[in-house]
Amino acid sequence: MYIGTPEIAVRHGYQAESHTLKTADGYLLTLHRLPCGRIGCTAQGGKGTGQPVFLQHGLLSSSADWLLSGPEKALAFILADAGYDVWLGNARGNTYSRKHVSFSSDETAFWDFSWHEMAMYDIPAEIDYLYNMRAQERNDTTRNLLYVGHSMGTTMIFALLASRPEYNERLEAVFALAPVAFMGHVKSPIRLLAPFSHDIEMILKFFGGNEFMPQNKIIRYLAKYGCELTEAEKYICENTVFVLCGFDKEQYNATLMPVIFGHTPAGTSTKTVVHYAQEIHNEGNFQLFDYGESENQRRYGRASPPGYNLENISTPIALFYANNDWLAGPKDVANLFNQLHRTSIGMFKIPNDNFNHVDFLWGNDAPEVVYKQLLMLMQRYK
Numbered sequence: 001m002y003i004g005t006p007e008i009a010v011r012h013g014y015q016a017e018s019h020t021l022k023t024a025d026g027y028l029l030t031l032h033r034l035p036c037g038r039i040g041c042t043a044q045g046g047k048g049t050g051q052p053v054f055l056q057h058g059l060l061s062s063s064a065d066w067l068l069s070g071p072e073k074a075l076a077f078i079l080a081d082a083g084y085d086v087w088l089g090n091a092r093g094n095t096y097s098r099k100h101v102s103f104s105s106d107e108t109a110f111w112d113f114s115w116h117e118m119a120m121y122d123i124p125a126e127i128d129y130l131y132n133m134r135a136q137e138r139n140d141t142t143r144n145l146l147y148v149g150h151s152m153g154t155t156m157i158f159a160l161l162a163s164r165p166e167y168n169e170r171l172e173a174v175f176a177l178a179p180v181a182f183m184g185h186v187k188s189p190i191r192l193l194a195p196f197s198h199d200i201e202m203i204l205k206f207f208g209g210n211e212f213m214p215q216n217k218i219i220r221y222l223a224k225y226g227c228e229l230t231e232a233e234k235y236i237c238e239n240t241v242f243v244l245c246g247f248d249k250e251q252y253n254a255t256l257m258p259v260i261f262g263h264t265p266a267g268t269s270t271k272t273v274v275h276y277a278q279e280i281h282n283e284g285n286f287q288l289f290d291y292g293e294s295e296n297q298r299r300y301g302r303a304s305p306p307g308y309n310l311e312n313i314s315t316p317i318a319l320f321y322a323n324n325d326w327l328a329g330p331k332d333v334a335n336l337f338n339q340l341h342r343t344s345i346g347m348f349k350i351p352n353d354n355f356n357h358v359d360f361l362w363g364n365d366a367p368e369v370v371y372k373q374l375l376m377l378m379q380r381y382k
Helices: 005-011 075-081 115-138 152-163 165-170 189-196 200-207 216-223 231-238 240-245 257-263 270-281 293-300 330-339 366-379
Strands: 017-022 027-034 052-056 085-088 145-150 171-177 317-321 344-349
Touching: 005 027, 017 115, 027 075, 027 115, 052 075, 052 115, 052 152, 075 085, 075 366, 085 115, 115 145, 115 152, 115 165, 115 270, 145 152, 152 165, 152 171, 165 171, 171 366, 317 330, 317 366, 330 344
Parallel strands: 052 085, 052 145, 145 171, 171 317, 317 344
Antiparallel strands: 017 027, 027 085
């Protein structure tokens, strides 16, 4: 039976909240919150007394990602029990953020966004809302928010801080799990879409004109290039998330799979996936959406889209990466690190050569090989 993010938290003995906010361009987003750990808010000195941390999910995902593994293994629970005030974002178009003040999710206009709009509108609205709530509750105006992103959640924060530098002042530090910016060495089957990323008619035909809903035959085609499982496990290859991100049998938890499948894929626009495919096609550059020469000229005043200026980023950033990550491999992360050299805390390699993109969330060993070091680094910015 499907239960939502707050219900998952409550079922495990945690207090949970849901908040609705409006972005500057009219999307209604749902924020989830764990204001304290399982011992209760009173025992921790009151509701939301801990340092705030914001968790942003990745592609085709939702706030549930951070809770599905349960209290001993899921990062949101681990952080709440460590005394943090945990906030969980939900990007436009996913299960919890499918409303707009003017459009329904059945209209094409609703889905006219990529991760660029999520970066420019969703993340700022959520950060501002979080600070306003803490100011109302505790008269706390401290700007000490920690940001943890996974996959697209890292893409969004890099784009935001590069484009709207004032948000550097609102963050204490960023911790990027499986960071995706430059995509010149991607191994994911998404690379097979890259040559077609400018053929809009073809893209809409096979992947849906609004929400990203690839035809089954397309998923089977992509799965052939990276899903090598036994016949009994072939159902995993029918899930878009695992097809695009990879599957690590060593970190596989069979009992968790039905739970994961109940929450992913959580939805996004076709344009979001196309934007990533363009990054690969355009020699791995980290740049705005490519609309074609004439539309680029109208929007950007130039024939090709501009890149994001990472020199504008001043927030300390830690990059966690894995050797077997199809979407955020070592070479691309090293490229990102070199361009963030002024503010980078460091590159932190996961000590497991089979660890992959989704293992940062649901891998059996994630608490030991990722979260332990993450919490130690976060302590520096308390």
